[in-house]
Amino acid sequence: MKSLVFISKYAIVAAMILVSLIPFYVLLYLSLNAPSGNSFQGLFLMPDFHFANFADAWKGSKIDRATVNSLIITSGSVALIVLVSSAAGYSIARFRHKANAIIFNTLLMCLTIPAIIITVPLYTLMKSIHGINTHWAMILLMAANSMPLSVFLYTSFIRTLPKEVEESAIIDGCTYFTAFWRVTFHFVKPVTSAVVILTGLSIWNNYGQSVFFLQSQDVRTVPLAVSMFFQTYGAKWNMMAAAALIGLLPAVAAFLVFQKYFIKGITAGALKG
Template sequence: MGNGRRIRKFLSLSAKVMIGLLLIVDVYPIIWMFLNSFRTNNEIYANPIGLPKSFDFSVFVEAWVKADFGRALFNSFYIAFFQVVIIVAAASLSAYALTILNVRGKNIIYNVIVSLQVVSGQIILIPLFALMRDMGLLDHLWANILSGAALSFPLATMIFKGGFQSIPRELYESAVVDGCSDMRFFLKMVFPLAKPTFSSVVIYHALFSWNEYLFALTFLRSAKNRTVTTAIQVFFTQWQANWTQLFAILCLALIPILILYIFLQKYFIAGMVAGAVKG
């Protein structure tokens, strides 16, 4: 009996150690990144893992200025904002027509939209590039906004459709009898009832747009149009040897999302799961 207890104690202790190790391996790269952004190049060259001697924030300012990071943040925000507005407006209206309104051929329309999901930005990158050039949109933020929104429609429509399906149709039918217009019903009933779905779509697609790289790399060639992802990548090729600043720019890229995540944790996770499950 005493032996059994000792074995169990040993097992639980070793489980704790294993979990602790796993956590360290998982989180340490990010901690390393933050710590080293406060250490000088000489300190890093002498010993890549160590604690900073002081917390000097001027390196962040330097990296910010060199990368023109304010501009990159603005561009990323601009793209994400308008993209999400377009996605939410267009996809929610389509999903509304697909679930609640009287439309013939719902299944066909829905299947066409869903089947477009296999098309990724990578597959149609070349014709999109040529199209943007012909439309005069190359090196213009709206090239990314419009193409990114269009490619996100299938998934967003699926998420919205899933959310709207729980709204009882009797509600709509009685509202119509009372003379309520379709648009009014959408704004006054569907939107308030499906708020969680809307927030999932916003979070998922905002995060997706914020982290987008391929279109930013291909369509936005000039320095003034860099987004956060291309700005940090260019920064890495320009300042290869300045490790302190490389760490600092990575931190700068993570901090805005980290702050949002801390405040909106539940919505983040719900949004990611919704996006994945419907995808």
């Protein structure tokens, strides 16, 4: 009986994984099809292995420049998020007074507001500060969007750490600021990994706001480049799939490399808090 239950559990998990992988297989299949083919022609389990689709999609979508733009915006935003959110989380976790409680609750409320809702006032603000089609303004915007969740994760994690972690450094003459960066910050590496992956993937895949604020071809990110490519080659499924796969691979690769730290950080930062 126990063995039957065990097998059933794994069968259910295997079925769920299979269903989740089907869209990715279809995307891969279409990207390897010949220009005249689609998902309903030939043997569905064996594409034409037309690798020229990727070269054509890379050249036609100008995704090389878009990848550089995405790297600049994502890395800049993530660095700013980690620096500000970790310090804010430390202040809220260690100094519990009304002002910090109000700030923390306000940030939690911000988690319930979809970013797309505030796009119109943000566009007016971005235009007034000459931030349209600039990397620096997009970095600030993406960092601000991700700040509530990041502060929540850091606050929850730091609250689980004993205060003695930094008190010994303070006794030795460090300020709270230096004690945090020299001592406490080393203990928050798991949640930092989770913040980097969560916010990094979200910023890399952002389309809803990028389409408004990055209108010039020179500053378009990968999702925008792929979207414009779709509009140009909408009837060519093989080219569309190849472009989508090229844009997807960096995010998938990053997640596969750091998934262990992601799971550890989410568990420690959210569940313990």
